[in-house]
Amino acid sequence: MKKLLLFLTLFPAVVFGQNHEENIRKIYDAELSSGHTYENLRYLTKRIGNRLAGSSGAAAAVEWTRQLMENYGFDTVYLQPVMVPHWDRGGKDVVKIVNSTKHGTLELSALALGNTEGTGPSGLVGNVIEVKSIAELRELGDKVKGKIVFFNGPMDPKKIDAFEAYGEANPQRSSGAAEASKLGAIATLVRSLSNRIDDYPHTGNQRYNPDFPKIPALAISTEDAELLSSLLSDQSDLKVYMESYGQMKTEKLSYNVIGEIRGSEIPKEIIAVGGHLDSWDVGEGAHDDGSGCMQAIEVLRLYKELGWKPKRTIRAVMWMNEENGLRGGQEYARVAKEKGEKHIAAIESDSGGFLPIGFSSTGTESQREKLKSWGDLFKPYQVWNLDRPGGGADIGPLRDQGPILIGLKPDSQKYFIYHHTEADVFEAVDQRELELGAAAMAALVYLIEQEGI
Ligand SMILES: [Zn+2]
Secondary structure, X not given: OHHHHHHHHHOOOOOOOOOHHHHHHHHHHXXXXXXXXXXXXXXXXXXXXXXXXXXXXXXXXHHHHHHHHHHOOOOEEEEEEEEEEEEEOOXXXXXXXXXXXXXXXXXXXXXXXXXXXXXOOOOEEEEEEEEOOHHHHHHHHHHHOOOEEEEOOOOOOOOXXXXXXXXXXXXXXXXXXXXXXXXXXXXXXXXXXXXXXXXXXXXXXXXXXXXXXXXXXXXXXXXXXXXXXXXXXXXXXXEEEEEXXXXXXXXXXXXXXXXXXXXXXXXXXXXEEEEEOOOOOOOOOHHHHHHHHHHHHHHHHHHHHHOOOOOXXXXXXXXXXXXXXXXXXXXXXXXXXXXXXXXXXXXXXXXXXXXXXXXXXXXOHHHHHHHHHOHHHHHHHOOOEOOOEOOOOOOHHHHHHOOEEEEEEEOOOOHHHHOOOOOOOHHHOOHHHHHHHHHHHHHHHHHHHHHOO
């Protein structure tokens, strides 16, 4: 009884307001005056740090988020086992121009791409041939044989949504090595996927073609890509030395971390909201995607703080291994299907902890119309764009089970400065922008659990 009284004092039975406007106002007020999102992100990034799948950082993040959600008193908190690939960088990545008539030897800022095989300590040396795209590579045919292919396609600055420019330039990173290997290239260098010229190399996922040799593939900073390109135009026999130690190790057991508040009226209908807990092995994975994870936990925490009981079940999900395998998202969908769970919506925040401007979605016309019908409720919070198609990588595998898939859409202009680099640290995230994102997600979850979709 004492416990119950204490509970009631901690969580007074504040009831829902009269209408959606009032309740959304309560969500924003609570988040912007006493939210936990930012301090939780500080812990994840500063105390745990980066969290590549299979690493000790990822294991620590699993345990910490589990405890955090238990401490918040969510109804159910559990770990969902999933086997993940374990890639290890293995050592310092080196890229050097070795015979520049202008500069002699010159070291470039480089990072091996994820899932790549390294050169080992002996390294490799080769002539460099520059292309702007995979199409251009194919035109060269066997001219690239025995050479290092340098993919130097910039992100298109004319695209207003930076994710579009990223998507367009991404194939050179994700499948450039596989394509170059088919033609007999010995390695690839790729211009970092960033819309700024600076000295940060950006890592990221790449996939080999199993029928061809797994050649080393490293990213160089945009500044060094510009430099290499200009030196090549003056000196076509330029040689580059590359050294890296990447290695795919045996798979490891890891987990999706799940916290749930059961619906009071229609508990069978589930609304999942989440981000991916893993990150690359550089920086602190603050924007990508510590922000999304902390926002998702905050959505449920706000329900506890406000003393609200959702009509439908709401679930915070930290997916594991989005970056170099997507195993967590796939396993989550597989288990949901096996258990016969009914997801009505899945919401993902994996575009950085920046100022939210809308939600993108994939679903039936009636689902998307329902989402758009809430536009006026979001307008006071300057979340205005509910019309864009999209969703998210981790929720994608749920598609055939019928929920609407929704992505939080923050302002995209600065995301690719930080993405997959040493610069993606806690200090790069703005508290207010992060909290506005958490509040926008909570407001959307509230509308869906109340009205269905
Ligand atoms: Zn991400």
